[in-house]
Amino acid sequence: xxxxxxxxxxxxxxxxxxxxxxxxxxxxxxxxxxxxxxxxxxxxxxxxxxxxxxxxxxxxxxxxxxxxxxxxxxxxxxxxxxxxxxxxxxxxxxxxxxxxxxxxxxxxxxxx
Numbered sequence: 284x285x286x287x288x289x290x291x292x293x294x295x296x297x298x299x300x301x302x303x304x305x306x307x308x309x310x311x312x313x314x315x316x317x318x319x320x321x322x323x324x325x326x327x328x329x330x331x332x333x334x335x336x337x338x339x340x341x342x343x344x345x346x347x348x349x350x351x352x353x354x355x356x357x358x359x360x361x362x363x364x365x366x367x368x369x370x371x372x373x374x375x376x377x378x379x380x381x382x383x384x385x386x387x388x389x390x391x392x393x394x395x
Contacts, residue, residue: 305390306387306390306391306394307387308391310384310387310388311388311391311392312391314377314379314385314387314388315388315391320375320377321375322375325375328395329395331367333367334364334366336395337392337395338395340354340392340393340395341392341393341394350393351386351389351393354389354392354393355385355386355389357374358374358376358377358385358388358389359376359377359378359385360374360376361373361375361376362374
């Protein structure tokens with residue numbers, strides 16, 4: 284009976300790891316690089332710019348049950364952010380017609 288339970292646990296772990304990466308990377312990168320939103324102006328994946336690197340954003344929110352919702356609000360509400368030089372400005376609002384594209388982008392950011 285024990286081998287079956289080990290297999291079940293292993294199958295569950297694989298299912299959970301694949302479900303956490305159920306985003307469309309090409310679509311997310313396309314939105315990230317879109318000149319319409321200019322995410323690349325302030326963010327990069329592995330390098331801080333005016334905004335934090337996405338791997339730092341992912342690390343900051345790791346394990347938070349509401350991480351997706353927090354980032355979606357951040358991207359859609361245009362709150363004021365503080366830049367490294369001390370200036371403050373409103374964060375660019377992502378007005379995506381399809382909320383699933385926005386959720387996909389956030390899932391990709393959190394996977395970095």
